[in-house]
Amino acid sequence: MSEGSSTIDVDDHARRFDPESRARALQSLLIEKELLSSDAVDRIVSTYEDEIGPLNGARVVARAWTDPEYRNRLLDDALGAIAELGVEVNEDTMAIEVLENTPTDHHLVVCTLCSCYPWAVLGLPPTWYKTPAYRSRAVKDPRELLREEFDLDLDDGIEIHVHDSTSELRYMVLPQRPPGTENLSEDDLVELVTRDAMIGVARLGE
Amino acid sequence: MCPVAESYCMDGIHDVGGMDGFGSLSIGRDDGDNSDTDNDSDTDGDSGINDGDGSTDDEYDPFHEQWEEVTYSLFVATLGNGIANIDEFRHSIERMDPDRYLAASYYDRWVTGLSRLLLETDTIDFEDFQARTEAFDTGEGTLPERTEPGLVDELAAGVADAYGGEGTVRDPRFEAGETVRVRNHYPEGHTRCPRYVRRARGTVEAHRGAPVLPDANAHGDPVTEPLYEVAFTAQELWGEAGDPNVTVTLDLWESYLAPATAESSDTPDDDAEDVGDTDDFERADAHRRA
Structure with missing residues (x-):
């Protein structure tokens, strides 16, 4: 220097x-x-x-909804399962863990220190994700944050798991499949998956 | 090493987890506005978020201004040419003056950090930088045109190297299910241990390999160390105000943690007795002082 x-x-x-x-x-x-x-x-x-964007994550989610064995592999070894769909993730730059939402458990992703994000599957993060307003509040007051800023009203009984991305291990949420989509094809399901649902600030079909 | 003592500052303004008062995100979520018509770069700052960050792939629009695209490329060039690693980059932003950090837009922080790194490494000269900035500011700057097919692939490989990768996994000190306490440690320089978890008790969820320790890597020493996912209840972190149905999970390196043994670790000073292995922290601190 x-x-x-x-x-x-x-x-x-x-x-x-x-x-x-x-x-x-x-x-x-x-x-x-x-x-x-x-x-x-x-x-x-x-x-x-x-080339990189939330469409990659949406394809992963739709496959997990339609193929239970793929879902299991995704939760067990996300990088391997993501690579199966031809999405390129350089393992030197990040590991990925996929977090599955259920009726009783909701996952929310944040990076309080900067803007760490699973960009290989979701693209670069939205501006709000990078703001002190989101970063400060997500770990302290997630239920109110979701209610006030994202119109997501989670019942008090639903457990919220906030994941603060402090390392190169990056988190992506596997949202619940919306009701009434049983007859849709995998391609149609891809269209339903939003970036916000994969960050955990939205639940689909609500 | 950064030569100015105050630039070591670690507990900086970037460490915002749990702070109050940053206000509303004011996300223009449902207005369908996918265009960035306002050319004032400040609108990409921390208050105005109605910038077309659509939530679906059709609306995905990662950059709102051309200079933001350029800035991302500067980041790739700085890491890709081995001028700095990812932790040095993060630390270069954390060393911003707090008022500037809060006032600056996201990519303004990047430009500020990158210019700091390029100057500190003597990659560029300050007088050249100053003169060139003035030229672009007055509309007199010109961009050289230079093509080099293949460079982008070299840079991509260099960026991957700049992430430090994975070390040899030695025996992790803590096991899944074990209760640990985050050390009451306030190191100088970079860390990925946010203030809001220090002294808090959490549960180890999983061992996550042994990546490079950011505290050391940001200061030139790529030592690796076991990493753990540690879960905290909201009430442990925020007291009675904490939501009883919220947990917060962080990825924490081994030297951030001590065993939460009985009464002894309830006072911060006892942490020192709990921790037998402070080598990495001491090593990182020594590098900062160097």
Whole structure:
């Protein structure tokens, strides 16, 4: 590390310039230093916009609803079961545990320290997930948080299990299959699964 | 190592679990607004959340501004080129001035942290950075065009390396079902042990391998250590106000924990007697002081 960096006040610099100018400055410097390239930026962005997203998680959920053996494998070894559907998860970057909601148990995922999230199956997290408002309250007052902010009114008797993602082990909720969907195909079921249900701020069919 | 003593600050503003007063999420959930028409970057901050974060895949829209896409790429470049690891990156954000942290949008925090890392590692020069920022601020900046097919795959591999991976699993000290107490420990520097669980008693749910210890890895030492899922009742964490039907589970490294033996661990000072193995913490602390 640079001795000289002790005199650099990054926060002061950040106060004086908007993040766009600072990001562009870094982009231009890193491209000049051959640490980044114009096409790499395009590829990185398209990966997160087009290839990774909540659809992957929805496919996992719909399969678990329709194939009890797959559900068992998913709860036992999530990375292996997810890979069966062709969803690529680099095991160096995260492990995944799938948490199954039941009529009496509800799981809720948060990262109080930053924004850790099972992005390989759900994409990048929504903005609200990253806010101090959500992060602070989810661990202390989850029932009221769900009621007031997400219109999810969980009976006091339903046990809420909050999972604070403090490591590279990431959590995804397996929601309950909504009633009245017995005749739907797996593809149709995929359409019913929302990102919010896989974070645990929604229950499907309620 | 970061040269400024106060930049070690660990119990920073980012550790918000259980704090009050951040207000409503004000999520525009049912208004169908999937467009980001407001160009003011502050709207992606911590109060305005009506930004088209749809809950279905059709509405999935991870970036709302072009500079946010760029910022994500800067993160990939910084980790992918081995300039910093994931824990150093997290720590670079945690060292922000608290008022700035709260005022900044999410990706503004990333830009701030990344610029800190790139400067501290001498990857970029502050005067160049300053001049370049001013140029873009006044509309005079230009982006160099450079293509390098294959770079993105190299960066992806480098990012995976930057996550530290899994160590050799040594015998875990605690077993599933065992009651443990989180140590009353306030280390300097980075940690993934939030304030709100310190001194609380929880139950080990499972042993989860031996990943790299963030407290040490953020300061240049990729030591690994057993990790546990530990569950706490809400009443243990929040007293009588705690919901009797809520549990909170965290992933905690072994050196964050002590056995919850009898009366002795009820006073924080006794933790030291409970803990025979503080090597990793001491090692991490030594690195911070170095």
